[in-house]
Amino acid sequence: MKVKDILDKKGTEIYSVKPEESVLEAISKMAELKIGALLVMKNDSLVGIISERDYRNKIILKGRTSKDTPVSQIMIDKVICVEPTDNINLCMQLMTNKKIRHLPVLDNKSVVGVISIGDVVKAVIESQKSEIDTLRNYIATGGGYPA
Template sequence: MLVRDILKNKGREVYSVDPNQTVYEAIATMDELDIGALIVLEGESLEGILSERDYRSKVILKGRSSKSTKVHEIMSSNVHCVTPSDSVQRCMGIMTEKKIRHLPVIEQDKVIGVVSIGDLVKSIISKQKSEISNLRHYIQGQGSYPG
């Protein structure tokens, strides 16, 4: 399965924040949307990503104020990205190695979506269920195994 398949199923909604907004505004948006990260965009340019982990490590534990701290002060600017043609396995490898949970999807230098660890796990489970079903049908003599 490829990233484009995940985006086809989940949609291409990109939740973002401006780098000059306050961290408080960003966290309120994350809470409202029930998400764990926001893409930081200046216009259409990817500037970074802001996660719950950034908030915890760079605001709460440093004793900073979320109402006076700007997103650009705490965002992760070294953003790992993928393309629609990347595989779920490649995404899982990046997330595991870099210890991250969200990957922006880039096409022609524009963010067209985001995949999360949850999206990847759902796609893997869905593929496994399909393969199990196909194997059961094959074993029971109800058709040929397509794999």
Template sequence: MKVKDILDEKGYDILYTEPENTVYECIAKMADHNIGALLVMKDSKLLGIISERDYRNKIILKGKASKETKVSEIMVDKVIAVKPTDNINLCMQLMTNKKIRHLPVLNDEKVVGVISIGDVVKAVIRSQKNEIDSLRDYIATGGGYMS
């Protein structure tokens, strides 16, 4: 299964914030959409990503004010991204190894979507279920064995 398959099912909506927005505005947008991260973009260019973890570690635990701090001050600017043609196993490996939960999807350096760890896990489960169902059908029909 490919990243494109996930996006085809969940949609290609891209929620983002701009670097000059406040962290408070960003967190409010995340809450409104019940998501854990936002891309940081300017003029359709991906500049970074900001997550609930960034808010916790760089605002709350450092005693900063979210209404005064700009997104650009705490965003992660070295973004790990994938392509629509990448396999979901690669996504799972990246997310596990890098301890991240969201991957922007780029096609020729243009953002075309975002996938989360939840999206990847659902896709893996669906893929495994389909494989199990196919094997059960194969077994139930005699495995193609002709007597």
């Protein structure tokens, strides 16, 4: 299964903030949308990503105020991305090794979507279910093809 397959099912809606917006605005938007991260976009270019974890580690635990801190001061600016043609196994490997939960999807340097660890796990489960159903059908028909 490819990243494109996930985006085809979940959609390509992109939620973002600008680097100059306050962290409070970003966190409020995440809460409203019930998501864990936002892309940080300047014009139409991806310049970073901000997550709930960034808020916890760089605002709360450092005693800073989210109202007075711009997103640009706490965002991750070296964003790990994938392409629509990438396999979901690569996504799982990146997310596990880099300890991240969101991957922007770029096609010719343009953001075309975002996938989360939940999206990847769901896709893996669906793929495995399909394989199991095929194997069960194979066994039920005696290992041959139905007439």
